[in-house]
Amino acid sequence: MNLLQKPTYWVATAITLALLALGLNSLFPDLVTLRVNLLVFGFILALAAFSIACSQRFHDETSNGTLSLTTFGLSLALLIITNSMDPSWDSLILAGSVFTAVSLFLGIFVLLPLxxxxxxxxxxxxxxxxxxxxxxxxxxxxxxxxxxxxxxxxxxxxxxxxxxxxxxxxxxxYSPEPGPPVLLWSKIQYEDGTFRWFKIPNRTESPIQMHYQRMLSVTESTNVASSQTPDNWEEKLQRRNLAGLANQPQITPLNRSMSQSYMFKEPADYSKRMLASYALYLTKKFAHPADKPSINIDNIKIYRVTHSIITPTDMSRGENALDPTLYYPYFMGSFDKNGNLIDPNDAFLYFLLPITRNANPNEPSVLNHSLDIHAGDVKIVPAKEGGN
Structure with a gap:
């Protein structure tokens, strides 16, 4: 067996490169590019050593002891690599820690009796x-x-x-029954008065059904509710209703007979961070209007929308599963171009903006779309089908 076929040689080289990266991190922290190259090559060599050892053990060309020693070397290399990273590389540090623990377990597992x-x-x-x-x-x-x-x-x-x-x-x-999905609708307002809507998930933009389903799990990260009862609830509700009545056209007030958890959905701190991160993502993705690179974003209004699932009875009557009144939008706030919440004291913040229909026996029903009114998009529109 030549030198290149010895996995211990490869893993020793990987540990050496990892130690060099660790030294650079301590003595010359600004040499990030060189350190990253050493970490990457060290990681590749450590995996190559493990692969060679596994292949040789599969063909009975080496012993369990050599495979275990190589695996322990892999865990040592991963441990050094993890400690050579900047603290800001938190995701990579977590992954490195997990891989280190797994490789250490495998090193012990190999030595166990059958x-x-x-x-x-x-x-x-x-x-x-x-x-x-x-x-x-x-x-x-x-x-x-x-x-x-x-x-x-x-x-x-x-x-x-x-x-x-x-x-x-x-x-x-999905246990015991699927709950209503959560959508995110965002109005991106530019400095010149133009705007665009961006909605996720969106069936028309999902190439396959699986992509649409996975996007639903992304929006679910904003749906972790706060466990704290809001302070001065009656005052908050009154401010919200008065602000709706003062708006032109008026935004539908909320009836006090509704449950508090239905009218007001303040997210937990985790979901607030996810919303701020999502707003920052939108500022990067849609920084300027099409063909207007000099125009910047003024603000982004984000609405978390719960799409209520149609009942079997309504479906049997031919009702539309995408009827607008089945959508329950909650205002998550206006964000600036840096992803910061502009007004934490906004009267509508985290409140429901109901979408209702005024039935008229002699004329087509009229849809009161509080979300569009709040966003300044459409005032009062005729009833129409559609949705996401």
């Missing part, structure tokens, strides 16, 4: 699927309480694993 390997693998599979089952059964079914055992297992044992692996969102969303 029975212990099988037992460990079976236990992990059982743990994985038990986690998924608790994610499904910890949600209350219609007209019945959730399982006490599943709820406690999920809360105290499985939740952290599921959150890390991002396995709980879809199982919660």
């Amino acid at each position: 029975l212990a390997k099988k037992t460990t693998a079976i236990c992990f599979v059982l743990f994985h699927f038990a986690s998924i089952i608790t994610a499904v059964t910890s949600i209350e079914p219609p007209n019945a309480p959730a399982s006490w055992l599943a709820t406690n297992l999920w809360a105290y044992y499985f939740r952290h694993y599921l959150t890390f692996a991002y396995l709980n969102n879809a199982y919660h969303f």
Whole structure:
């Protein structure tokens, strides 16, 4: 076996490059490009060493000890690489930490007897699927309480694993029945008075159905509700209704008989950060109007829209599943070109802007579109079909 076929040689070289990058990070932190190149080449060499060792072990050309030693070398290289990164590279640091832990586990796993390997693998599979089952059964079914055992297992044992692996969102969303999807509609206003709307997800712009479904999971990140009760609720509601009545044309006031959670949906801090990040993304994607590179963004109004699912009874009567009155928009705020919320005290902030229809037996119904009125887009429009 020549030198290039020895995985320990490759992994030793990877560790050396990682140590050089670690030294550069400590002594010459400004040499970022050189450090990144060393980290990338070190990572590639470490993976190559692991691949060679696995291939040789598969063909019985080496021992479990060599494979384990190479795997431990891989974990050491990954540990050094992770510590050579800037603190701002948080996502890469997290990924490096996970890969380090996994490679360390594999190094130990290789040395185990066959029975212990099988037992460990079976236990992990059982743990994985038990986690998924608790994610499904910890949600209350219609007209019945959730399982006490599943709820406690999920809360105290499985939740952290599921959150890390991002396995709980879809199982919660579709258990026991799918909830209403969340959409994001944004009005991008430019300094010259022109504007454009950008809506996600959008069926017409999704090349396949899977893309549309994945975009729904993106908007779901803005749908984490705050657990705190708003201060001075009556005052907030009064300000919102008075502002709606003062607007021309008027924005439909909210009836006090409605539940507070229905009228007002303040997001949690996490979702607020996601909204600010999304606003900043829009400022980069649509920085200028088409063919007007000198015109900048003035503000961006973002609305989180809940699309209520049509009932079987309404569908049997031929009702449109995309009827505008099935959409419930909530104003998430106006953001500047830096992604900052402009007015945290806006009277409409986090309140419902209802879309209703005034029925007239002798004439076509008229749609009162509070969202369009608030956005300054359309005042009062005839009823029409469509939506996302």
